[in-house]
Amino acid sequence: EVQLVESGGGLVQPGGSLRLSCAASGFTFSSNWMHWVRQAPGKGLVWVSRINSDGRSTNYADSVKGRFTISRDNAKNTLYLQMNSLRAEDTAVYYCAREYYGSGSYVVDYWGQGTLVTVSS
């Protein structure tokens, strides 16, 4: 069974840092691209970042570029999101999600349960 379990969220002051983790199990983690998607309280889904299977290629939304860093440790089956210079508008539930490639199709299929990041003084 595919499982994605996020951790590391919490309350942080503006300008502070936080590192999120996403522990993956039930599939070959090193074969899949991975994403972070966030959802501000009561709002919709917003894509944040993507990393390829070997970690050498990364992409970011403009709103987090230069402040957030996505990475992965395939030996530990874990995805990370290092968040620096946090702002109030970064307050959201952060989901990690798997992008699966099979039978010629790409699908962002499994999502974790999310971890809440609150940026406030």
Added chain:
Amino acid sequence: DVVMTQTPLSLSVTPGQPASISCKSSQSLLHSDGKTYLYWYLQKPGQSPQVLIYEGSNRFSGVPDNFSGSGSGTDFTLKISRVEAEDVGVYYCMQSIQLPYSFGQGTKLEIK
């Protein structure tokens, strides 16, 4: 960036009746590889999103056949042939033809 626009933003449906949600993209989602990079997700209350439809019209594994996706280019539709109580939640379309991936605003489905 590709802008995704959903209508309506809310929907109240009697159980057993059909429902339809529209999603329009600001650019064509048809890739040169022949695939259409349009997806539908349902986020049930208190849960993370779950995929319903991929590549515009393909039902994901385990999704009931009363869900169907259609459309091409920039205009897409998600249809529920007979709404059930367990279908409540917020439906999102998403495009992945171009970075940044982008979602529609969401359509909240409730039961009358």
